[in-house]
Amino acid sequence: GESVGLHLPTLSVQEGDNSIINCAYSNSASDYFIWYKQESGKGPQFIIDIRSNMDKRQGQRVTVLLNKTVKHLSLQIAATQPGDSAVYFCAETYYNQGGKLIFGQGTELSVKP
């Protein structure tokens, strides 16, 4: 398949610290990127998105950075809280892909109180 899940990278942070989750995407033609959060037993939950004509977008406590030169995406979470503990996925797609998202392998974020 196009999304291969290997050992899930884990990021462990202290409550209140900032978290940075990284993602390398695969297709230089991708023009739309999304970050999802998935908690145990639930489906992925939309966090923030960014189009390829931008390099930064901010939401509530979250910022997504896009570096098209090296095909890299990052999600920054400010003042991380225990409720942020989950698996985070980046996803990419491009125009005319008919709803097909390509997901990264995911990163497990663990927040210590």
Place this chain on the structure above:
Amino acid sequence: KAGVTQTPRYLIKTRGQQVTLSCSPISGHRSVSWYQQTPGQGLQFLFEYFSETQRNKGNFPGRFSGRQFSNSRSEMNVSTLELGDSALYLCASSTEQAYGYTFGSGTRLTVV
């Protein structure tokens, strides 16, 4: 407004059987995509339907099929189940192709 609803939440089937999973999208959403999630392969795209037409298909065997009804509800079917089909099957809906997709909670399929 109601989110994406998938039924059933859990399912146990025997090898060789077939199964049908259902997805009701958010009201007004006409695009529905299906994904398979496993620990080994992660999230993989199965297919997408828009206005009752399949617009895109992932790299899965023909045992995996789907359809969409005029009210945008969608079903996916897996025939001749194999142990490797055990997974969380996720449905997502959107008003446009691939933008702002909202996922359901999934159907956990176990094949024994």
